[in-house]
Amino acid sequence: MTITAKYFGLIADFTKEIEEEFTIEKSDFSTEDLLNDLKQKYSELQETSFVIAVNKNITSENLNLKNNDIIALLPPFAGG
């Protein structure tokens, strides 16, 4: 399956990308698996506070990902 990770604010500063597509060989792959891979790739993520949104819904659960899912990494909000 193919999934997209989106990066915002402070996080996009160190990923140097605002979006990345990943092709996953396994059929069983969760948000936690993705975050573990990303923390390997971007060590700064380990000291960054953020929440994740799967297909625009914020979630704190460990969800199984499907083909075409969009996972956003969102640092603290600062509207207003």
Add this chain to the structure above:
Amino acid sequence: MTITAKYFGLIADFTKEIEEEFTIEKSDFSTEDLLNDLKQKYSELQETSFVIAVNKNITSENLNLKNNDIIALLPPFAGG
């Protein structure tokens, strides 16, 4: 002594004046005395809800009046 009564809103409607000067012969004359006289003169006052201000301060006490005091009869406020 001379005192001034001021009328506003609904009350000025039936006093037909916005201000009246009264010369009081007695030296001992209170807000309650004034209101009794005014209720005689303007019977509509008996069924009207209002507060009074003596020299721009709202009071619910029976105050002795002095020369040049200004007593305002104020119907319910409707600002805003």
Add this chain to the structure above:
Amino acid sequence: MEKKTIKKSFTQGAIAAEFIGNSIAKHQNKTSIGAHNIFLGQVRADEIEGKIVSAIEYSAYEEMAEQSFYEIREAAFEKYDLTCLHIYHSLGLVKTGEICLFVFVSAPRRKVVYKALEFLVEEIKEKVAIFGKEIFEDETYTWKKNS
């Protein structure tokens, strides 16, 4: 020597939307402000016993009312950490849809502006000697009471 003058709150007729826009613009050089809160009172076309209000004619015990505005303003500065505040109230005729009250508070941080604005508006409604004649389309009228 400067003499402290009491800022006037009454203004003749309706308060124009453009005046409000200009007041906001004037605050843009105060860069310690983080939050503004504005209350506007607008004259409603209420139906009262089958007749529609077309305007309110405001009158006041002006000298006393300006004193009350002053005291309310001072009390608000005492209670809340505000950068500035402004109060404008109409006298004379204000048609339905037009604005008769404009209260404007500004502060470094937002939490305080909500409370300060509500305090000011409620105090004005309760304590300022203003009277309103609700004028109907047929030119009859009734005296407004605040609820």
Add this chain to the structure above:
Amino acid sequence: MEKKTIKKSFTQGAIAAEFIGNSIAKHQNKTSIGAHNIFLGQVRADEIEGKIVSAIEYSAYEEMAEQSFYEIREAAFEKYDLTCLHIYHSLGLVKTGEICLFVFVSAPRRKVVYKALEFLVEEIKEKVAIFGKEIFEDETYTWKKNS
């Protein structure tokens, strides 16, 4: 057939005082409205570790944020008896003293507008995926966090 479109809240750059004045003017034909309450967020020239903020550059997860604005707006209509409400938030660069957030609620009676406005502003601060880069005079920056 009309398609229901989600009203957009984001606007490019600062929100002009004149735009706010015009929004107020547009409500003057709605004669059932008795009270408006407006919140404005203004960019502060904060000092952070000895450096002065000169602007905030806003970015957002736009598709998600517009959906959040929509949900917050619907929740406010559900909770409070409002005639209308409007939310505008800046994207891109907003200099100190300029306005980045404009929330506008209107209702027949005043009691409800205070609560509705505070609800909206607090929800926006907490739930909308907006990010702010505080840019200093020397062009370095830090990421803003809401408190």
